[in-house]
Amino acid sequence: MRQLSWLAGLLALAACSESQHKPTETAIAPAQKPPTAGFETSQVRALTVAQLPKGVVLPKGKFVEAKEWPDANGTNLLVITRTDEQDDPPTPDQTEGSSHRELYARQYVRRNGKYELLWKLQDNVTDCPFDLSLGILPGSTAITDLDGDQHTETMLIYALGCRGDVSPLELKLILHEDAAKYALRGNNVVQYDSVPVSQRMPTDICCLDTVDEKRVEATGNFTAYDGRYQNEKDFRGAPPAFLRFARQEWRRWAVQPGPE
Numbered sequence: 165m166r167q168l169s170w171l172a173g174l175l176a177l178a179a180c181s182e183s184q185h186k187p188t189e190t191a192i193a194p195a196q197k198p199p200t201a202g203f204e205t206s207q208v209r210a211l212t213v214a215q216l217p218k219g220v221v222l223p224k225g226k227f228v229e230a231k232e233w234p235d236a237n238g239t240n241l242l243v244i245t246r247t248d249e250q251d252d253p254p255t256p257d258q259t260e261g262s263s264h265r266e267l268y269a270r271q272y273v274r275r276n277g278k279y280e281l282l283w284k285l286q287d288n289v290t291d292c293p294f295d296l297s298l299g300i301l302p303g304s305t306a307i308t309d310l311d312g313d314q315h316t317e318t319m320l321i322y323a324l325g326c327r328g329d330v331s332p333l334e335l336k337l338i339l340h341e342d343a344a345k346y347a348l349r350g351n352n353v354v355q356y357d358s359v360p361v362s363q364r365m366p367t368d369i370c371c372l373d374t375v376d377e378k379r380v381e382a383t384g385n386f387t388a389y390d391g392r393y394q395n396e397k398d399f400r401g402a403p404p405a406f407l408r409f410a411r412q413e414w415r416r417w418a419v420q421p422g423p424e
Contacts, residue, residue, distance in 0.1 A: 208231050208232070208233040209233065210229070211241075213227040223243065223270055223284075224247060225247035225266060226245060235309070236315050237315065238273050240307075240318075241271065241279060242272075244305075246265065247265055247267075262290075263292050265296055267299065270285075301420050301423065304322075304413070304420075305320055305321075308409065310406055310409050318339070319410075321336070321413065321417045323335050323352055323423055330355075330356040331354065332351035333422040337349075337414055346398045347398045350369075352419070365391045365419050372389065372392045372394045373395045375388050375389065
């Protein structure tokens with residue numbers, strides 16, 4: 165009988181010990197809707213130049229791409245053009261010729277039967293005596309609703325520069341919600357030896373403003389500039405989802421080849 169009492173006490177102690185160490189089960193919160201829940205990318209329609217609505221005047225240059233989609237503002241239209249590379253008139257102090265090129269983007273919204281300009285972008289490379297690059301990275305243009313407010317965001321990423329070597333190009337990520345503009349500006353990553361370009365992408369992509377330029381000059385480690393952007397000041401006051409998305413897309417597209 166004493167043995168049975170001892171055994172019962174041992175089993176009770178083991179059960180108590182197990183209950184103390186067994187992890188407490190917690191209810192799993194339901195999955196939150198993604199930030200683009202109010203907007204489906206299938207609503208974005210790519211247009212050819214022949215499909216552009218009447219009354220919309222193309223910016224200067226040749227047609228690059230156009231997209232149309234709906235949101236709380238109405239029907240939106242994004243149009244991007246780029247001029248051909250053109251030679252500059254020679255100047256008395258020039259020993260070599262130079263060239264220039266221009267990039268344009270416009271977003272319109274259709275209200276009361278008319279397309280009104282929501283924002284515009286214009287950039288260029290001028291006085292370039294070497295290899296000129298300027299253009300949208302193919303496939304990088306994105307339409308989102310990251311904060312789910314039914315006002316979509318438009319993101320463009322383009323590279324530009326004038327190079328006579330394999331140095332990085334300048335990279336710009338421009339995000340608009342309505343007329344508000346947010347941007348990351350820095351450099352892409354280039355391939356110039358056997359190390360794959362993806363392995364050159366730095367872990368710390370921000371911020372070039374904090375790079376010690378004197379140290380870079382002294383050591384000759386100019387890769388400190390590759391793949392990074394200047395700062396995140398433009399995103400102060402923006403919904404947090406905007407900067408998260410911009411960081412993600414910068415890391416993705418900074419390793420892509422530059423445009424012609």
